[in-house]
Amino acid sequence: MRSGSDMPIRYRAGYKYQLSETACFQTSVRVTRRITTKFLELLPGGLLIIKEAYAWDGPSGPAMDTSAAMYGSVAHDALYQLMRERLLSQDWRDEADRDYKRFCIEAGMWKIRAAAHFDVLRTFGAPSADPKNERQILTAP
Numbered sequence: 001m002r003s004g005s006d007m008p009i010r011y012r013a014g015y016k017y018q019l020s021e022t023a024c025f026q027t028s029v030r031v032t033r034r035i036t037t038k039f040l041e042l043l044p045g046g047l048l049i050i051k052e053a054y055a056w057d058g059p060s061g062p063a064m065d066t067s068a069a070m071y072g073s074v075a076h077d078a079l080y081q082l083m084r085e086r087l088l089s090q091d092w093r094d095e096a097d098r099d100y101k102r103f104c105i106e107a108g109m110w111k112i113r114a115a116a117h118f119d120v121l122r123t124f125g126a127p128s129a130d131p132k133n134e135r136q137i138l139t140a141p
Contacts, residue, residue: 008139008140008141009124009139009140010137010138010139011104011134011137011138011140012080012136012137012138013135013138014027014057014135015055015056015057016056016057016058016065017055017056017057017058017070017074018053018054018055019050019051019052019053019054019055019074020052021052022049022050022051022052023050023074023075024047024048024049024050025047025048025050025075025099025103026046026047026048027042027046027047027048027075027079027090027095027096027099028046028095028098028099029042029046029047029048029079029086029088029096029099030044030045031043031044032044035082035087035088036124037082037085037087038051038080039053039054039078040054040081040082042079042082042088048075048078048079050074050075050078050096050137054074054078056073056074057073057077058070058073058088058123059072059073059117060073060128066109067082067107067108068104068105068107068108068109068114069104069117071103071104071106071107072099072100072101072102072104072107072109072114072117073100075099075100075103076096076097076100076103076121079092079096080093080100080125080128080129083096083129083130083131083132084128084129084131084133084134085131085134086131090129090130093125093129094122096129097118097121097122097125098118099117100117100118100121101114101117101118104117121136
């Protein structure tokens with residue numbers, strides 16, 4: 001078995017957080033078939049299952065990583081990831097953004113702050129769901 005610098009590692013950058021256990025969210029997204037990846041499942045009834053060890057970057061932009069924003073961001077990032085991977089239609093972006101707002105409010109965020117987050121997502125979020133912006137695999141060394 002090789003080891004050391006003659007055997008590179010491959011990784012994706014940009015993640016700050018990792019789930020320590022599976023989390024489930026009832027989304028507004030309705031698909032016709034189950035979508036399954038290594039860390040995500042989206043069922044036809046809208047249930048999003050985010051599996052243990054899923055990594056995400058938390059709330060984007062000027063948003064602070066408060067518990068309410070973290071709660072909403074993990075589900076939102078998962079839905080956007082499915083869009084980037086072309087497993088979920090871009091047509092669901094508005095619903096994903098609305099779900100983020102709802103999840104944040106459910107987690108205790110003030111409605112006015114959640115509305116501001118939503119407005120930022122609607123204005124600047126499209127590139128994060130675009131398949132052209134899938135996280136690249138990096139190699140070291």
